Each structure stands twice: as C-alpha cells, then as structure tokens.
Amino acid sequence: MSAPEATILVGRKPTTNYVIATVMQFNAGSKRVILKARGTAIARAVATAVMVRDRFMPGLVEVKEVKLLSDRIAGQGGKERYVAAIEIVLEKKQ
Amino acid sequence: MSAPEATILVGRKPTTNYVIATVMQFNAGSKRVILKARGTAIARAVATAVMVRDRFMPGLVEVKEVKLLSDRIAGQGGKERYVAAIEIVLEKKQ
Numbered sequence: 001m002s003a004p005e006a007t008i009l010v011g012r013k014p015t016t017n018y019v020i021a022t023v024m025q026f027n028a029g030s031k032r033v034i035l036k037a038r039g040t041a042i043a044r045a046v047a048t049a050v051m052v053r054d055r056f057m058p059g060l061v062e063v064k065e066v067k068l069l070s071d072r073i074a075g076q077g078g079k080e081r082y083v084a085a086i087e088i089v090l091e092k093k094q
Numbered sequence: 095m096s097a098p099e100a101t102i103l104v105g106r107k108p109t110t111n112y113v114i115a116t117v118m119q120f121n122a123g124s125k126r127v128i129l130k131a132r133g134t135a136i137a138r139a140v141a142t143a144v145m146v147r148d149r150f151m152p153g154l155v156e157v158k159e160v161k162l163l164s165d166r167i168a169g170q171g172g173k174e175r176y177v178a179a180i181e182i183v184l185e186k187k188q
Contacts, residue, residue, distance in 0.1 A: 039137060040134070040137045041137075042136060042137040042140050042141075043133065043134045043135075043136040043137045043178070046136050046162055046178045046180055047136075047178040049162055049178075050162050050163070050164045050176075050178040051164075051178075053162075054164050054176075055176075063162050066160035066162065068140055068143055068144050068147075068157050068160065068182070069144070070144045070145075070148050082144075082148075082149075084137070084140045084141040084143075084144040084145075086140055088162070
C-alpha cells in the first residue's frame with residue numbers, strides 16, 4: 001500500500017523523469033504529490049506540475065498550493081547562503 | 095502617478111535587475127507587482143519574489159498568489175509547442 005502523500009525532489013534529470021515519477025505515485029494510490037526544488041531546478045518542477053496537470057492527467061489533478069521559500073545552504077568556505085526554493089502540492093480531484 | 099498594479103516580465107537578465115525593478119515599482123506607489131516568466135526564467139522569477147519579500151522589503155510585501163500556466167508558443171517550422179509559465183502576485187501588506 002502506498003502512502004497517501006508522496007514527496008519528489010526535482011533535480012537535474014530531464015523533466016520527463018519527474019513527470020513519470022509523479023504519475024506513478026498517483027497511480028499507486030497517492031492523493032497528494034509534493035514537488036520540491038531549489039535554484040535552477042525550480043523551472044523543472046513547474047514544468048513537471050504543468051505537464052502532469054494539463055497533459056498526462058487532465059481533469060484529474062490540480063495544483064492545490066505553491067509555496068515560495070528561501071533555503072539556507074552551506075556555501076564555499078562554510079559561509080551560509082540563501083537559495084530560492086519551491087514546493088508545489090498536486091492533489092487528486094475528488 | 096504610478097498605476098496601483100505593475101507587471102514585470104522576467105527574462106534573461108540577472109535576477110538583481112528584476113529585484114530592483116520590483117522594489118522601484120513598490121516605492122513608486124504600486125500596491126501589486128506581478129512577475130511573469132516562462133521556461134528557464136521561471137527560476138529567476140521565484141528568486142526575485144523571494145529576495146524582495148525576505149531581504150529587501152521584509153514584513154512589507156507578501157506573495158499573494160502563484161499561478162502555474164502552460165503558454166502556447168510558435169516553435170520552429172510554425173509548429174506550436176507548449177512551455178511552462180508562472181505568474182507571481184506580490185502585494186504590499188496593509
């Protein structure tokens with residue numbers, strides 16, 4: 001049995017990989033899939049969400065919430081720096 | 095007199111340019127600034143929004159809405175293709 005909620009970290013792989021992972025999670029019974037990304041991968045997370053919603057599961061899935069965050073990460077020389085991040089909550093429609 | 099609402103198209107310039115443009119709009123009297131971006135510029139629009147909210151105007155501005163869209167554009171050879179897009183609504187707090 002799959003958990004009702006799944007989180008997918010979107011990184012440097014092709015967008016299609018994340019689209020497939022998201023669709024598989026919904027097909028395995030998840031009610032929500034949360035896409036998380038930082039920095040340049042943010043664009044890939046948005047592309048994933050839009051492709052799942054409009055092309056792969058039209059009418060079945062909606063974007064429930066989009067959070068914009070700033071993550072603190074350790075940069076070179078132990079200095080901290082901030083990077084923009086996104087969390088997109090996709091939810092199955094009832 | 096500045097319009098109460100301004101739209102900024104985020105493209106290929108450095109993020110700082112868009113941060114400055116956004117802050118200037120608010121300082122000129124705009125109540126809302128809408129950041130629009132497509133494709134890879136999406137990450138830059140998110141970075142702009144987060145920097146304005148958390149670093150340049152902390153406590154003064156909030157992210158009111160984030161829309162994820164798919165824009166149809168004319169590709170090579172007149173074929174249409176879809177590209178992910180974002181609209182971020184920043185609003186001055188009362």
